[in-house]
Amino acid sequence: MVALTDAVPSGRFDRDSTRRKCSRIHGWLTDPERDLLYNLAHNTLGGVIVEIGSWQGKSTIALASGSKHAGRGRVYAVDPFCKSDAMKMIDGIYDVWAITQVDDTYDKFMANVAEADLWNDIVPIVAVSAEAVALYEQRHNYPIRLLFIDGCHEGSYVQKDWDLWSPRVPSGGVIAFHDAIGETYPGVGKVAEHALNSADWEVSRCDSILYGTRR
Numbered sequence: 491m492v493a494l495t496d497a498v499p500s501g502r503f504d505r506d507s508t509r510r511k512c513s514r515i516h517g518w519l520t521d522p523e524r525d526l527l528y529n530l531a532h533n534t535l536g537g538v539i540v541e542i543g544s545w546q547g548k549s550t551i552a553l554a555s556g557s558k559h560a561g562r563g564r565v566y567a568v569d570p571f572c573k574s575d576a577m578k579m580i581d582g583i584y585d586v587w588a589i590t591q592v593d594d595t596y597d598k599f600m601a602n603v604a605e606a607d608l609w610n611d612i613v614p615i616v617a618v619s620a621e622a623v624a625l626y627e628q629r630h631n632y633p634i635r636l637l638f639i640d641g642c643h644e645g646s647y648v649q650k651d652w653d654l655w656s657p658r659v660p661s662g663g664v665i666a667f668h669d670a671i672g673e674t675y676p677g678v679g680k681v682a683e684h685a686l687n688s689a690d691w692e693v694s695r696c697d698s699i700l701y702g703t704r705r
């Protein structure tokens with residue numbers, strides 16, 4: 491007789507299958523960055539994961555797969571997922587996602603989440619970061635063990651992401667900034683370096699990601 495079990499069959503959410511799933515999705519993560527997100531999601535303890543800026547779900551799926559493989563919590567994916575013109579107006583800047591041909595990333599994001607078999611593991615919050623924080627507080631409000639910041643790359647927005655979300659990350663939790671290293675987004679680097687430059691944080695890096703673990 492075959493025993494029925496809720497256990498996740500091995501292999502569906504491990505690193506190799508995550509690499510295959512992510513390779514089919516458009517995005518800017520390097521392979522080492524994808525593996526880092528998977529590992530951080532797998533290994534950090536004590537709360538949920540929040541991602542600011544999800545696009546079509548490449549990083550979201552790396553995070554959710556690592557978390558699921560370890561039997562840990564969900565990923566809350568914050569993004570307005572809106573049309574490029576609206577995006578331009580919301581952030582007042584003309585940037586890489588404003589010039590792509592994808593009109594509305596929500597459908598693409600959800601299709602990628604479904605294909606990765608992560609329906610129950612990812613909760614989209616369809617709002618800009620500053621509005622999402624109130625929704626999160628009202629409906630969820632769990633401590634955040636891993637915060638991945640990859641939304642609007644303009645310095646004042648990254649600072650706002652930090653100010654609003656970082657107090658929810660307890661000791662042992664991790665905050666990671668994408669595009670914080672290198673010349674392309676100086677605003678991100680400036681905010682990230684300043685924010686993590688204290689004895690409270692143990693800082694590491696991987697390609698363009700600068701991340702800190704709260705002591």
Ligand SMILES: C[S@@+](CC[C@H](N)C(=O)[O-])C[C@H]1O[C@@H](n2cnc3c(N)ncnc32)[C@H](O)[C@@H]1O
Binds near residue numbers: 516550569640641
């Ligand atoms: C670089 S893409 C994210 C890429 C994604 N993390 C990945 O690795 O596949 C930036 C995303 O941030 C979103 N975004 C821009 N401004 C935002 C804001 N204020 N709050 C939340 N998301 C924002 C955009 O809609 C876009 O999808």
